[in-house]
Amino acid sequence: MNDTDxxxxxxxxxxxxxxxxxxxxxxxxxDRDGLIDVAVGTVASPIGELYVAVTPKGLACVGFDxxxxxxxxxxxxxxxxPRVVASARATDDVRRQLDEYxxxxxxxxxxxxDHRLMSPFVRxxxxxxxxxxxxxxxxxxxxxxxxxxxDAARAVGAALGSNPIPxxxxxxxxxxxxxxxxxxxxGLHRKEFLLRLxxxxxxxxx
Amino acid sequence: xxxxxxxxxxxxxxxxxxxxxxxxxxxxxxxHADDAYQETFLSALRAYxxxxxxxxxxxxxxxxxxxxxxxxxxxxxxxxxxxxTVPDRPLAGPEPPDDALLAAVAALPPKQRAAVVLRxxxxxxxxxxxxxLGSTEEAARANVRAGLATLRERV
Numbered sequence: 001m002n003d004t005d006x007x008x009x010x011x012x013x014x015x016x017x018x019x020x021x022x023x024x025x026x027x028x029x030x031d032r033d034g035l036i037d038v039a040v041g042t043v044a045s046p047i048g049e050l051y052v053a054v055t056p057k058g059l060a061c062v063g064f065d066x067x068x069x070x071x072x073x074x075x076x077x078x079x080x081x082p083r084v085v086a087s088a089r090a091t092d093d094v095r096r097q098l099d100e101y102x103x104x105x106x107x108x109x110x111x112x113x114d115h116r117l118m119s120p121f122v123r124x125x126x127x128x129x130x131x132x133x134x135x136x137x138x139x140x141x142x143x144x145x146x147x148x149x150x151d152a153a154r155a156v157g158a159a160l161g162s163n164p165i166p167x168x169x170x171x172x173x174x175x176x177x178x179x180x181x182x183x184x185x186x187g188l189h190r191k192e193f194l195l196r197l198x199x200x201x202x203x204x205x206x
Numbered sequence: 207x208x209x210x211x212x213x214x215x216x217x218x219x220x221x222x223x224x225x226x227x228x229x230x231x232x233x234x235x236x237x238h239a240d241d242a243y244q245e246t247f248l249s250a251l252r253a254y255x256x257x258x259x260x261x262x263x264x265x266x267x268x269x270x271x272x273x274x275x276x277x278x279x280x281x282x283x284x285x286x287x288x289x290x291t292v293p294d295r296p297l298a299g300p301e302p303p304d305d306a307l308l309a310a311v312a313a314l315p316p317k318q319r320a321a322v323v324l325r326x327x328x329x330x331x332x333x334x335x336x337x338x339l340g341s342t343e344e345a346a347r348a349n350v351r352a353g354l355a356t357l358r359e360r361v
Binding site for chain 2: 016020023029030084086
């Protein structure tokens with residue numbers, strides 16, 4: 001009887017592989033028992049895999065594939081709840097709607113939104129942004145004026161850049177006064193893709 | 207101690223899953239390890255919103271696992287099932303374990319079994335084993351000593 005004998009009972013690699021299978025049992029039971037506060041999941045899209053987070057209050061986050069998911073999950077833990085667990089079921093509706101949007105079959109998202117990852121100002125800016133319909137654009141200045149902060153175009157830009165729920169809350173539809181795309185937290189190539197998908201409205205703007 | 211929010215539960219599973227499963231395979235046997243694993247992490251998830259990360263979450267989850275293991279043996283005893291004298295299914299893998307050893311470990315009293323597994327499978331130092339089992343360090347040492355003595359006799 002020595003250490004080596006005992007360790008052969010479970011090799012490290014074996015435990016790791018088995019644990020990954022057992023994790024799925026834990027996730028399923030957590031879902032069944034209502035113990036998931038932040039359900040996370042992924043969905044493929046033409047602008048890269050999206051990482052979504054859904055709480056009982058609604059959709060809290062859509063992350064792009066070049067965002068650090070460990071950091072995002074930590075933000076959920078801090079700002080929502082540490083009970084962050086992968087769940088295909090709880091994220092299914094949002095993932096399906098995103099699929100339909102990218103397939104051109106959906107122009108409006110029918111989801112409730114969990115605003116807890118936004119400051120009051122960001123929330124206000126996003127509420128205004130959400131009024132811009134599919135296929136149209138507005139400007140930073142117009143959003144600033146609409147929320148009665150006409151001089152705050154720059155702050156509006158920063159607020160849009162911190163939007164935790166891009167695509168669904170359509171910050172990509174806000175462009176510069178000249179009609180230039182100017183900026184997008186997910187990268188200008190994504191903003192351009194989304195606007196093209198919606199019919200390239202910048203062509204007709206101004 | 208620190209009072210940080212614990213890591214996202216997915217990360218917690220990822221980090222601690224393998225050692226918890228390793229412990230449970232030793233402490234309740236392969237056939238019951240998956241159930242005990244699920245029970246352990248569900249208990250943790252229930253308590254998780256109130257947990258603060260003080261840098262000792264590894265011991266916290268092993269404490270839950272050892273309680274789960276000991277409860278498992280108590281429940282089996284109540285149901286008057288014969289204690290495993292036949293080894294759990296042998297491991298699939300490059301290094302098949304010694305059936306006699308597995309059987310001998312399975313036949314140890316639950317607390318000795320947990321202590322032996324923590325010391326010799328997970329390499330935990332005695333102060334941590336004591337913390338996990340909720341005993342004194344001396345009691346942890348005594349449990350390991352007694353368990354090993356029995357194993358030496360039987361194997």
